[in-house]
Structure formats: C-alpha cells, structure tokens
Amino acid sequence: MSQIKQIIGQGVPVVGNDIDTDRIIPARFLRCVTFDGLGEQAFADDRTQAQGEHPFDLSQYQNANILVVNANFGCGSSREHAPQSLSRWGIKAIIGESFAEIFLGNCTAIGVPCVTASADIVQQIQNLLQDNPEINIQINLETMTVVCGDLTAAVAMNPASKQMFIKGTWDNCGQLVQNESAIQTTASNLPYLTW
Amino acid sequence: MSKGTLFDKVWDLHTVGILPSGQTQLFIGLHLIHEVTSPQAFAMLRERGLKVLYPDRTVATVDHIVPTDNQARPFVDLMAEEMMQALEQNTKDYGIRFYNLGSGNQGIVHAIAPEQGLTQPGMTVACGDSHTSTHGAFGAIAFGIGTSQVRDVLASQTLALSKLKVRKIEVNGELPPGVYAKDVILHIIRKLGVKGGVGYAYEYSGTTFAAMNMEERMTVCNMSIEGGARCGYINPDEVTFDYLKGKDFAPQGEAWDKAVEWWKSISSDPDAVYDDIVTFDAAEIEPTVTWGITPGQGIGVSEVIPTPDVMAEGDRAIAEEAYKYMQLTPGKPIKGTKIDVCFVGSCTNGRLSDLQEAAKFAKGRQVAPGVKAFIVPASERVKEAAEAEGLDRVFTAAGFEWREPGCSMCLAMNPDKLQGDQISASSSNRNFKGRQGSSTGRTLLMSPAMVIAAAVKGEVADVRELI
Numbered sequence: 001m002s003q004i005k006q007i008i009g010q011g012v013p014v015v016g017n018d019i020d021t022d023r024i025i026p027a028r029f030l031r032c033v034t035f036d037g038l039g040e041q042a043f044a045d046d047r048t049q050a051q052g053e054h055p056f057d058l059s060q061y062q063n064a065n066i067l068v069v070n071a072n073f074g075c076g077s078s079r080e081h082a083p084q085s086l087s088r089w090g091i092k093a094i095i096g097e098s099f100a101e102i103f104l105g106n107c108t109a110i111g112v113p114c115v116t117a118s119a120d121i122v123q124q125i126q127n128l129l130q131d132n133p134e135i136n137i138q139i140n141l142e143t144m145t146v147v148c149g150d151l152t153a154a155v156a157m158n159p160a161s162k163q164m165f166i167k168g169t170w171d172n173c174g175q176l177v178q179n180e181s182a183i184q185t186t187a188s189n190l191p192y193l194t195w
Numbered sequence: 196m197s198k199g200t201l202f203d204k205v206w207d208l209h210t211v212g213i214l215p216s217g218q219t220q221l222f223i224g225l226h227l228i229h230e231v232t233s234p235q236a237f238a239m240l241r242e243r244g245l246k247v248l249y250p251d252r253t254v255a256t257v258d259h260i261v262p263t264d265n266q267a268r269p270f271v272d273l274m275a276e277e278m279m280q281a282l283e284q285n286t287k288d289y290g291i292r293f294y295n296l297g298s299g300n301q302g303i304v305h306a307i308a309p310e311q312g313l314t315q316p317g318m319t320v321a322c323g324d325s326h327t328s329t330h331g332a333f334g335a336i337a338f339g340i341g342t343s344q345v346r347d348v349l350a351s352q353t354l355a356l357s358k359l360k361v362r363k364i365e366v367n368g369e370l371p372p373g374v375y376a377k378d379v380i381l382h383i384i385r386k387l388g389v390k391g392g393v394g395y396a397y398e399y400s401g402t403t404f405a406a407m408n409m410e411e412r413m414t415v416c417n418m419s420i421e422g423g424a425r426c427g428y429i430n431p432d433e434v435t436f437d438y439l440k441g442k443d444f445a446p447q448g449e450a451w452d453k454a455v456e457w458w459k460s461i462s463s464d465p466d467a468v469y470d471d472i473v474t475f476d477a478a479e480i481e482p483t484v485t486w487g488i489t490p491g492q493g494i495g496v497s498e499v500i501p502t503p504d505v506m507a508e509g510d511r512a513i514a515e516e517a518y519k520y521m522q523l524t525p526g527k528p529i530k531g532t533k534i535d536v537c538f539v540g541s542c543t544n545g546r547l548s549d550l551q552e553a554a555k556f557a558k559g560r561q562v563a564p565g566v567k568a569f570i571v572p573a574s575e576r577v578k579e580a581a582e583a584e585g586l587d588r589v590f591t592a593a594g595f596e597w598r599e600p601g602c603s604m605c606l607a608m609n610p611d612k613l614q615g616d617q618i619s620a621s622s623s624n625r626n627f628k629g630r631q632g633s634s635t636g637r638t639l640l641m642s643p644a645m646v647i648a649a650a651v652k653g654e655v656a657d658v659r660e661l662i
Contacts, residue, residue, distance in 0.1 A: 045634035080341035106341035
C-alpha cells in the first residue's frame with residue numbers, strides 16, 4: 001500500500017461544469033471485462049468533436065499528470081471505468097471546483113486524490129496552464145496547498161480521504177476484511193437476514 | 196446534523212465500526228451485481244485470494260448489454276458475449292444466485308430486486324450502478340458504487356463510507372392530470388440543480404409521495420442521483436407493505452408481522468431533525484421535458500427554452516453548450532420540436548404501471564410517419580404481465596416495436612442506439628451528450644405518457660391534450 005502525500009508534475013485543463021462520466025468514458029467502451037486499454041478512450045467523443053483541439057489531444061499536455069476541472073466533475077453514472085480511464089491516460093490527481101460523490105469515492109479507491117479549490121483559483125490555474133503548459137504544479141496533501149508557478153493556494157479534501165492517502169490506506173479492502181468478527185456481530189443484529 | 200430519520204436509524208443499525216480514517220464500515224444487506232461493473236471486481240478477488248463473505252446476500256442479473264431483439268447465444272456482439280460468459284462463470288464459481296436470460300426473472304437489476312421482494316425497508320442496498328437509489332422507494336438506504344467497492348462488498352459485505360446529511364423534500368397536493376412521478380422528480384432536479392444533492396440523502400415526504408404507488412416512488416428515488424444525491428428514500432407505509440406481501444423473498448407468516456413492526460420502527464420519527472428541508476406544491480408541476488444536456492435543464496411543456504438572462508450566472512456556460520449541442524433555440528417553445536426516435540423503458544420508467552399508462556395513450560392511435568418508436572419492458576416478469584393484459588398488442592397495433600427486457604437505449608450498450616444527431620423522446624434518466632449511443636445524438640427526457648404523445652404527434656406534445 002503506497003502513501004500519497006504529494007503529486008508533482010504538469011497540468012491539463014479540461015474546462016466546463018457538469019462533465020459527466022458518459023463523457024469521460026462513453027458507454028460503448030464499457031463493453032470489456034478488464035480496465036486495460038481504457039486510457040486511450042478517455043473523453044473519446046469530446047475529442048472527436050474537438051477535432052484534435054481537446055486538451056487530451058494537444059501535444060503540449062501529453063506529459064500532464066494533474067487534471068484541472070470545474071464544478072460537479074464526474075456526475076452521472078457510477079462507472080469506475082471513468083477514473084480508470086483517466087488514470088490509465090496518465091492522471092495521478094485532480095484539482096476541481098467540486099466533484100460528484102460516487103466519482104470522488106471511485107477516485108479515492110484507486111489512489112487518485114481529488115482536491116477542491118475555489119472557482120476563482122481553479123480558473124487561475126486553468127489560465128496559467130493554457131498560457132504556459134510546461135508550468136510545474138505541486139499538490140501537497142499534508143499542507144493542503146497547490147503551487148502552480150507563482151500561485152500558491154489552499155485546497156481542500158475531506159479529512160477521511162486525506163488521512164487515507166497520507167497513511168497509505170486508500171485501498172481499504174484488506175482493512176474491511178480484517179474486521180470479520182465485528183461484521184458477523186452487526187449481521188446478527190439485523191432481523192431481515194434470517195427472514 | 197440529522198437525528199431520528201430513517202437514514203440515521205438504518206445507518207446506525209448497519210454500522211460495523213469506525214475505521215482509522217474516521218469513515219464508517221457499513222454492512223450491506225443486499226448486494227446486486229450485473230455484467231458491466233462486476234467482472235473486474237471478481238478479478239481483483241482472485242488476484243488477492245479473497246472469498247465472497249456472504250454469497251447469499253448478492254444477487255446477479257444481466258441487463259446493460261443484452262440485445263432486445265435477437266437474444267440468441269452467442270450474442271452477435273462478441274464483447275457482450277464475453278461479458279455474459281464472465282458473469283455466468285463468476286456467479287457459478289462463487290455460488291451467487293444469477294437470474295439469466297430466459298429464467299423468467301431476468302431484467303434491469305433495479306426492477307427485478309423490488310418485484311421479487313428482495314428489496315425491503317430498513318436494508319442497506321448497494322450495486323455497481325448509480326440508479327441503485329431506486330430501492331430507496333422501500334425505505335432502504337440504497338446507493339451506487341464503483342467496481343473497487345463491488346470488490347469490497349463481495350469480500351467483506353461492507354463498505355467504507357462517510358455519513359451523508361439528510362434533506363427532506365416535501366411535496367404536497369394532488370398531481371394534476373397528465374403529470375406523473377417522472378415530472379415530479381424532473382421538477383425537483385430543475386429547482387435544486389444537478390449538484391444540489393451532493394453530500395445529501397434525499398428523504399421524499401408529503402402527501403404527493405404518500406399517494407404514489409411503489410412503482411411511482413421508484414421512479415422518483417431512481418433519479419435522486421441526477422440531482423447529485425447518492426441516495427433518496429421514502430419512509431415505508433401501508434403502500435409499501437401491501438406491495439411486498441406475498442412476494443418471493445418477503446417474510447411469511449409470523450415473520451411477516453414481526454417485519455412490519457420492525458419496518459414501522461425504522462421510519463423517520465415525527466420529531467426527526469433534518470439538515471435541510473425544501474417544500475414544493477404538486478399543483479405547480481407541469482408535464483416536464485428536458486431541453487439540454489443535464490437532467491436539471493428541464494421545463495414545463497408549455498414553457499419556452501430558457502434564455503441566458505433568466506438563468507443564474509453559473510448555469511449560463513452549460514446552457515450555451517446545450518443550445519449548440521441540442522440545436523435548439525433559446526426563447527422558442529419546446530413543444531413542437533420534431534422527434535426521430537421514441538423510447539419507453541429503463542429502470543426509471545419501464546415497469547408495468549409505466550407501460551399501462553403508456554398504452555392508454557397509444558391505444559387507437561398511430562406512431563407518426565418517420566418516427567421509430569419502441570417499448571422495452573424492464574424485466575421478464577413485466578413483459579409477461581404486460582402481455583397477459585394485451586399491452587404488447589396495443590403497442591404493436593399502434594406502430595411501436597415490442598422488445599425483450601433490458602437497459603436498452605437508456606445508455607445504448609446494446610444494439611439500440613440513436614444514429615447521427617437523431618433526437619429522441621425518452622422515458623429514461625439521462626440526457627447527457629452521447630448518452631444514447633451516438634456522439635451527436637440528442638435526448639429529451641419525459642414521462643412515458645409524454646413519450647407516447649411525442650410518438651403519435653412526431654414532435655414534443657402536451658399529453659394533457661390527449662386525455
């Protein structure tokens with residue numbers, strides 16, 4: 001289990017509110033039994049329509065590992081294929097104004113921290129990335145700050161997720177399984193299990 | 196912080212413990228799986244050498260990828276066939292109950308669990324599908340999860356979660372003729388926004404929901420996620436108990452009486468405390484149609500497509516994107532918009548009462564020339580019951596196609612898809628860009644009755660004019 005305290009690299013801005021998981025990974029790419037190969041299909045239809053101008057196709061963002069988005073990113077379907085495709089494209093962390101809940105949980109479960117910042121800060125970072133794609137970004141989860149060139153700003157994350165990344169317990173399956181006797185106790189108090 | 200609500204009570208009862216992160220380890224009473232979001236979860240179990248802790252508490256079916264015309268195996272789509280085989284193998288290997296095609300019990304996962312009485316009040320329900328909120332109609336706490344969490348439930352029958360806040364959404368009064376549960380939820384999402392519910396569970400209460408049957412309540416709870424709320428529920432009452440009585444998995448005999456007593460006890464207390472309360476008047480709700488690319492972009496059928504100046508500033512950019520994508524003009528009426536395809540079905544509106552209501556308006560009318568219209572029952576049981584009433588013949592006589600059960604063109608993972616920039620009138624739940632299988636396809640969400648009205652007129656029409 002790996003601790004994630006800091007993400008350093010380059011950013012890619014994908015501008016717009018309410019970008020849903022059908023847009024991140026259209027349903028036809030869910031016809032699969034593994035997550036392999038999903039990286040190439042991230043934003044597939046948006047990219048086709050942008051005719052090479054989508055940030056995921058622009059040469060200057062090909063080394064990016066931090067995605068910068070606006071409000072309610074990842075709304076809609078619970079498909080984990082969405083964060084899996086972003087992760088396989090190369091995204092290691094996301095900065096956004098806000099995230100849809102299931103998407104956020106899925107990102108946490110696969111070790112992709114999502115931090116929030118004010119609309120103004122997000123827009124400033126997106127502008128910086130558009131003007132200077134090579135600019136260095138750092139997200140520090142211990143201090144909850146983002147540094148992008150000369151800009152330093154506070155970011156937020158719910159305390160549980162923060163702790164899981166810093167302690168390296170974001171994949172909590174093992175932890176859940178360990179508590180088998182407590183699970184059995186809870187189950188024994190639920191009347192409907194024996195109906 | 197909420198106190199004494201059904202959500203609080205069910206949450207507490209299912210709490211296994213508090214994890215070091217501060218999250219709750221929550222027991223999941225019913226786990227539903229399907230072919231799309233489970234194969235990778237089983238692969239992870241195998242990789243880690245984990246067993247399925249409570250195989251009896253997981254139920255599987257196949258819905259997203261199934262063709263609704265030719266269901267012969269192997270499927271024409273070999274990827275779909277591979278997913279199907281993976282589910283067949285996984286359920287066999289781990290001893291999980293599986294309702295396969297032709298079993299008489301297959302269907303959309305959110306239709307089959309309620310119709311068999313698997314979903315019951317006071318349960319926690321999880322499924323790798325965001326419309327799991329549907330099951331909240333029974334007074335269950337039900338939510339969608341991702342594949343890693345499907346793995347967690349299989350391995351431990353629990354999830355690590357942070358508790359949600361609770362917002363009571365009260366709607367009072369009788370719905371006007373031609374106005375349905377679908378219109379109520381589209382209206383709520385329009386008013387509270389697509390991210391208004393993030394961090395909340397929605398408790399729907401008031402006389403409007405009390406007067407609804409279980410299938411209507413499922414329609415409402417189904418779309419909670421479209422308003423950003425991971426789960427939505429309605430306190431169980433006599434309507435709930437009447438629906439459940441005699442169902443396959445409902446308690447019987449003495450256990451039934453005990454169950455009813457327990458179900459009543461987990462309802463929200465009269466003095467329960469909520470984090471927020473919002474109230475609507477049923478009389479103000481019109482047949483509602485979406486014009487944009489989020490389910491929050493809805494209007495009454497008699498309204499015009501909103502212009503940017505009447506919107507909150509934060510809604511304008513997505514509206515501009517919607518005008519362009521939908522090829523619709525702000526300030527113009529939505530009524531009269533030409534329609535290419537009509538679809539009645541999905542976990543939102545593919546149940547028997549939806550088809551009965553749709554058939555009322557299809558009877559004696561004809562699908563307009565040039566319109567492709569099809570009806571997809573939510574489950575094999577719904578199909579059988581509808582055929583026993585002759586609904587299939589009503590639809591086919593009116594020019595609709597009558598199909599086999601599945602998710603179909605709600606998300607178009609099967610062969611049912613829009614072509615090019617076709618525009619559909621759809622009883623499903625999402626009007627996202629590309630949602631119905633074409634990257635330029637356009638979706639207008641509405642009630643099943645409104646879909647039929649659109650089908651016979653060939654354009655968006657007001658179903659109240661057909662009453």
